[in-house]
Amino acid sequence: MRVGVVVFPGSNCDRDALHAARLAGAESELLWHETPDLGGADLVVLPGGFAYGDYLRAGVLARFSPIMGAVRDHAARGGLVLGICNGFQVLAEAGLVPGALLRNASLRFEHRWVRLSVERRDTPFTSAIPAGRELRLPVAHGEGNYFLPDHELDVLEARDRVLFRYAPPEGNPNGSARDIAGVLDAGGRVCGLMPHPERAAEAILGSDDGLLVFRSLVESAAAATSARAAAVVA
Amino acid sequence: MTIATPAGPLHRALGLTDAELAAIHERLGRDPNDLELAMFSVMWSEHCSYKSSKPLLGTLPTTGEDVVAGPGENAGVIAIGDGLAVAFKLESHNHPSAVEPYQGAATGVGGILRDIFTMGARPIAVLDALKFGDPSAPRTRHLVRGVVRGVGGYGNCVGVPTVGGELVFDASYAENPLVNVMAIGLLEERHLTRAAAPGPGNLAVLYGSTTGRDGIGGASVLASASFDDASAAKRPTVQVGDPFAEKLLIEASLELIGGGLVEGLQDLGAAGITCAVSETADRAGTGIVVDLDAVPRRETGMAPFEVMISESQERMLAIVRPERLAAVLEVCGRWAIPAAVIGRVTDDGLIRVVSGEEELARIPAAALTSEAIVHHRLSSPPARTRSAPAPGAPEEPGDGLPERGMDPGAVLIALIGSANLGSRAWVTTQYDETVGSDTVEAGERSAAVLRIKGTTKALVAATDAQAQVAVHDPYLGAALAVAECARNVAVTGARPLGVTNCLNFGNPERPEAFWRFAESVRGLGDACRALGLPVTGGNVSFYNESPVGAIAPTAQIGVVGLLDDIGLRVGPAFRAAGDLAVLVGEAGPGLAGSAYAALAGLASDDRPPSLDLGREAALQRFLVTAARERLLASAQDVSGGGLAVAAAECTAWSGLGARLQLRVGMAPAVDLFGESPSRVLVTAAPDDWERLAGLAAAHGLPVRRLGTVGGDRLVIELVGDGATGAAEGRGAGVADAVDVAVADLHHAWRYALPRALGEDADAAPLAVEER
Amino acid sequence: MTAYRFAVAVMPKEGILDPQGRAVEQSLPHLHVADVSGVRVGRRVELTVEAPDPLAARATVERLAGEVFSNPIIEAWTIEALAPEGRP
Amino acid sequence: MTAYRFAVAVMPKEGILDPQGRAVEQSLPHLHVADVSGVRVGRRVELTVEAPDPLAARATVERLAGEVFSNPIIEAWTIEALAPEGRP
Numbered sequence A: 001m002r003v004g005v006v007v008f009p010g011s012n013c014d015r016d017a018l019h020a021a022r023l024a025g026a027e028s029e030l031l032w033h034e035t036p037d038l039g040g041a042d043l044v045v046l047p048g049g050f051a052y053g054d055y056l057r058a059g060v061l062a063r064f065s066p067i068m069g070a071v072r073d074h075a076a077r078g079g080l081v082l083g084i085c086n087g088f089q090v091l092a093e094a095g096l097v098p099g100a101l102l103r104n105a106s107l108r109f110e111h112r113w114v115r116l117s118v119e120r121r122d123t124p125f126t127s128a129i130p131a132g133r134e135l136r137l138p139v140a141h142g143e144g145n146y147f148l149p150d151h152e153l154d155v156l157e158a159r160d161r162v163l164f165r166y167a168p169p170e171g172n173p174n175g176s177a178r179d180i181a182g183v184l185d186a187g188g189r190v191c192g193l194m195p196h197p198e199r200a201a202e203a204i205l206g207s208d209d210g211l212l213v214f215r216s217l218v219e220s221a222a223a224a225t226s227a228r229a230a231a232v233v234a
Numbered sequence B: 001m002t003i004a005t006p007a008g009p010l011h012r013a014l015g016l017t018d019a020e021l022a023a024i025h026e027r028l029g030r031d032p033n034d035l036e037l038a039m040f041s042v043m044w045s046e047h048c049s050y051k052s053s054k055p056l057l058g059t060l061p062t063t064g065e066d067v068v069a070g071p072g073e074n075a076g077v078i079a080i081g082d083g084l085a086v087a088f089k090l091e092s093h094n095h096p097s098a099v100e101p102y103q104g105a106a107t108g109v110g111g112i113l114r115d116i117f118t119m120g121a122r123p124i125a126v127l128d129a130l131k132f133g134d135p136s137a138p139r140t141r142h143l144v145r146g147v148v149r150g151v152g153g154y155g156n157c158v159g160v161p162t163v164g165g166e167l168v169f170d171a172s173y174a175e176n177p178l179v180n181v182m183a184i185g186l187l188e189e190r191h192l193t194r195a196a197a198p199g200p201g202n203l204a205v206l207y208g209s210t211t212g213r214d215g216i217g218g219a220s221v222l223a224s225a226s227f228d229d230a231s232a233a234k235r236p237t238v239q240v241g242d243p244f245a246e247k248l249l250i251e252a253s254l255e256l257i258g259g260g261l262v263e264g265l266q267d268l269g270a271a272g273i274t275c276a277v278s279e280t281a282d283r284a285g286t287g288i289v290v291d292l293d294a295v296p297r298r299e300t301g302m303a304p305f306e307v308m309i310s311e312s313q314e315r316m317l318a319i320v321r322p323e324r325l326a327a328v329l330e331v332c333g334r335w336a337i338p339a340a341v342i343g344r345v346t347d348d349g350l351i352r353v354v355s356g357e358e359e360l361a362r363i364p365a366a367a368l369t370s371e372a373i374v375h376h377r378l379s380s381p382p383a384r385t386r387s388a389p390a391p392g393a394p395e396e397p398g399d400g401l402p403e404r405g406m407d408p409g410a411v412l413i414a415l416i417g418s419a420n421l422g423s424r425a426w427v428t429t430q431y432d433e434t435v436g437s438d439t440v441e442a443g444e445r446s447a448a449v450l451r452i453k454g455t456t457k458a459l460v461a462a463t464d465a466q467a468q469v470a471v472h473d474p475y476l477g478a479a480l481a482v483a484e485c486a487r488n489v490a491v492t493g494a495r496p497l498g499v500t501n502c503l504n505f506g507n508p509e510r511p512e513a514f515w516r517f518a519e520s521v522r523g524l525g526d527a528c529r530a531l532g533l534p535v536t537g538g539n540v541s542f543y544n545e546s547p548v549g550a551i552a553p554t555a556q557i558g559v560v561g562l563l564d565d566i567g568l569r570v571g572p573a574f575r576a577a578g579d580l581a582v583l584v585g586e587a588g589p590g591l592a593g594s595a596y597a598a599l600a601g602l603a604s605d606d607r608p609p610s611l612d613l614g615r616e617a618a619l620q621r622f623l624v625t626a627a628r629e630r631l632l633a634s635a636q637d638v639s640g641g642g643l644a645v646a647a648a649e650c651t652a653w654s655g656l657g658a659r660l661q662l663r664v665g666m667a668p669a670v671d672l673f674g675e676s677p678s679r680v681l682v683t684a685a686p687d688d689w690e691r692l693a694g695l696a697a698a699h700g701l702p703v704r705r706l707g708t709v710g711g712d713r714l715v716i717e718l719v720g721d722g723a724t725g726a727a728e729g730r731g732a733g734v735a736d737a738v739d740v741a742v743a744d745l746h747h748a749w750r751y752a753l754p755r756a757l758g759e760d761a762d763a764a765p766l767a768v769e770e771r
Numbered sequence C, D: 001m002t003a004y005r006f007a008v009a010v011m012p013k014e015g016i017l018d019p020q021g022r023a024v025e026q027s028l029p030h031l032h033v034a035d036v037s038g039v040r041v042g043r044r045v046e047l048t049v050e051a052p053d054p055l056a057a058r059a060t061v062e063r064l065a066g067e068v069f070s071n072p073i074i075e076a077w078t079i080e081a082l083a084p085e086g087r088p
């Protein structure tokens, strides 16, 4: 599988995502935000950081970068997109996943280790996560307070599009509605989440739970490729 | 043109003395014009010239086998094998933070990061050492909140993890907080870049933010006296940081260096363009001619001196060969960074400033930098000091125990629940500690540990000061800080590599203040020599005083160490029930300067504990060897709050209690809460006891089994002849034990800081503050 | 072409949680300020547009206000024309 | 007592670097917007004050504007009276 990690001016987890994707066995490269070309990536990662300094509103200025047109097309074709932290904010601003990320309820930047419950395991982002396993990952953001009007939240939940929720004992670090930490788009191929799986991909760093997300993606991409190959042969 | 100001002659208004003006005249062979005077005034400021401190700093040990760059460069650099090197430096931003805590702290982080990547290193970590007054005072709370937000606001955005530091409350800092920031970077040795301007004919390229009127600082008198009186009052001297711009600068600069596109690189800090051109030229023995009109500006109508000394943030000066200019501009353009050729390297050794056909200034580069004026300040000890006895001198144990009769468990809860010893989570949760995916240990542990990708190695860093001891004995305070800081690195199993420092003192023109400074430098040098550590860089901050008085003399120390194999790392938290708890080293007398003394309002007749540097060196060697032989399950140094607090921290971090027996050598308060140095609390598997004890003995270190890890209480029983303290008044033969529930310790520790600052864990900040 | 200057006010929509506004209200008692309510904290963007006429200028600002300065899920905006900048 | 509603505009002072405004300008080409300049990003706070008369109300707002809503070292503020809130 090929992974492309987008570098916006101000991205600061781009190399971390690259590193984690490589640990999971993917071929990975950085993609420059001004080049509207994904280089044949199966999975596009919008990494964490402060694209354009998060000025004006987190994620809003990045969403106009030329590469975002290509990301949109990729998603429309059913390609995989993972937005982590700032990447989630960019996806939300671009309307590629539902919702908006408000300032944390504490009005502070929050860096802490959280626990996530995995709401579905039948997605390309979670298929390799063992049943019952919660993920321990760090969050590090000032604007991760997930918001959507109540009735739209009902619809989101009814359609199983909440993928991760903050779980006890650490609980919800930012005031997110219904403890939502990660959501899917309607097609289930675009995921935005606030915590950082790429920073928890090695036991020495405190947890390797995050690698499960990248491994899920690699495995499901491999499965898709062999399915395609089988279809071609048939 | 001569400008008369209400304050008298211009040079005085700019902070130059008559003698200094004469020295300028001597170097120029004529009177300086106003622009030249402005350039001299900023370059000959204490901040840029080190005119009071230079002679003493020259006494520090600065060499070592692996030292690649020492003092004189933007940051010290030490080789760590595999073709890699570590760059690190500690710097103050005290005065700006007192005026505007958020921006002051933020631009402090920005400044020290630039010192790191200017050397060709990618910044990988920040540590912040913060000192404030009484945490219950509204002004302190405002400062703490602003500074912490500022450090986080900048560091988080540029994507450099803030992995450690210090937060100390002491009344002496009430009006003059200290914001010292340490940064660490990693580089390939072949990319080491110097801040020099070699090669006449090369171009001086200014890239980064445009130049505005911010931070004109001391020279603002010039602004108000000159051309545009009406708007002078509006002129901001506060610098606003732009971490986004800095992030672009980091990437572009490392790309320029990686591509071999620059001959020299210098960041712009104090004194702006003037400092950058004169220092780089002087280091290379060249000159630079600056074309004033070529400097990209943010504002219209700037006077020449404003352009030359502006301290606008996030700017860099690159020395570039003409044939590489296009490539340099391409890199800057790709990162959307304004860049312009503002000058040319010459062979005449002069800094010349021209505008069109007109030459506005002409000064030998050396006169501004290496040949700047030096002052030999008067030094005299204050009337009253209390120094520690020489190591090994006979000592009459005066314990000055005001807590006699009090439950030592309650004292322990009070200490670990105090503003100075409680959990730092309120601060560290506001810092991104894990960006970069290298952070193995961060936050409130004694030392931060960062693995180095692609190797088995890790860098370990800590920063410490001992200002409360330095109040009594500045020599000892500085030496203790070096010892403690290096020990904090060594407890992880890492070998300390080198020292950086930031010396924060009062007005050097006062002989007593200068004596404190001189004694601290002596202590710093002696400790570094004894531990075999080179001082590779640092910073001096004078004039830290207010009408109420000077701050406690604060020699802030930073140490970086190397762990060859991250697998051998020793953590500070208790590891497993059943492990043996062992004290290596032994308590010495003296409580002055301790947290216990502060809590108990102790006893000015007591002295601070003494330091045996030979023993300290042995202890650190022991720690590194014990880690290499995998004898340690955990290791924690004994410092603030003494042995009892060290044990309580190991408990709070792990949730594991312990049952310990402590032989009282001095008095209970001293053995439990004394802060005498060169001691560590380690744990080990019972099977390893013999080897551990043997190793300690081989290093000439006392070693004693204290008890066993486990259970849900921390119990420290006092045994032995001296164990009569707490219960003495009630006639019992043996003192009360510390006996507290782990949960109670944890609770006191966890909420100490928000409580001291008057915030529940989730109370909202008061005002609408910067993001 | 003429230079027109505008201010765009972007405020959290009614019914949207406004943590900053709430924090300010909570801190008012400490400041001994009573009788203040309904605090909302939003954003203000000032900008200059070169355009042939005021209508064209406003059209540009409206586009920016709707697409960039505000997020329609959570915010509403209004535009105000300002006097031309004192200094260009 | 009457309810008065105000808006406080808090903007970076002249000459103070406004990183946000600069970043917006930097990304304008991506938005295919030309002819926009002088972007400054600030804050807008709306609030209701109960007071016996408009002057007393404004005095309260002035205090808050200077002490809470703005940082006087780097920001300047102005006050605007708004129509009373549609819904209280």
Ligand SMILES: Nc1ncnc2c1ncn2[C@@H]1O[C@H](COP(=O)(O)OP(=O)(O)O)[C@@H](O)[C@H]1O
Binding pocket: B047, B048, B057, B060, B070, B071, B072, B073, B074, B075, B076, B091, B115, B269, B270, B501, B502, B503, B535, B536, B537, B538, B539, B540
């Ligand atoms: N206390 C000190 N100990 C050792 N070196 C010092 C000390 N103070 C300053 N230096 C060295 O003097 C030089 C000038 O320092 P400084 O002006 O702070 O540098 P910069 O402008 O690059 O931040 C640096 O190389 C610094 O390391």
Ligand SMILES: [Mg+2]
Binding pocket: B074, B114, B115, B267, B269
């Ligand atoms: Mg420098």
